[in-house]
Amino acid sequence: MKKYDSSKTINNNDLSTIIEAGRLAPCSLGLEVTNVVTITNKELKTKFVEEVISGSNQEKVQDANCIMIVAGVNPEHLVSTEFLTKRLERNIIQPDVLKITIDKYQTFLTQKENLFAFVSEQAHIVTSFITLQAADLKIGSTIMGGFNVKKCNDLLSQHCFFDQTKLHSVLVLALGYYDETDEKRRLPRVRIGFNEFAKIIK
Secondary structure, eight states: OOOBOTTOOOOHHHHHHHHHHHHTSOOGGGOOOEEEEEEOOHHHHHHHHHHTBOTTHHHHHHHSSEEEEEEEEOHHHHTSHHHHHHHHTTTOOOHHHHHHHHHHHHHHHHTSSOHHHHHHHHHHHHHHHHHHHHHHTTOEEEEEOOBOHHHHHHHHHHHSOOOTTTEEEEEEEEEEOBOTTOTTSSOOOOOOOHHHHOOOOO
């Protein structure tokens, strides 16, 4: 979305439904390596807009009802016994089996070439479920990867429980209702042709 209606508010039920869609999104290995921070407070949202968002996105995000920061687990924390125990003990009761499983996960994860990329992929899956659920409720969204990550992490640390040794910001979303009075609320969808984009092998 390019233009939001700042006078309209997403109700709590719809906002919870949108967040729940992200929570229930599929995740590799069942590890759930993402968290979502949602900011509806106008003053704090403005602070994030001014210090984290850049360029033409600032005005757009300012008019949105809320922003969401999709955060991912830092690689060092992801492979830690603390994190893996918390995730795996939900399904494994026997201590000896749990320890063996944790060892296997640690071996597998430490052999992956880029754990930041792995976490980022999971964050994008969560984001897709969030934005699709929002669209189903006729709520627009804007996904932003170009933002000041360090400043975002610092502000999250200041204003909510956000441990930078364990988490980092991956994406910022704006959510809100369309401004139906503005003809430029969406840009034309100029895309490559279907046959250039897709190949179907029968």
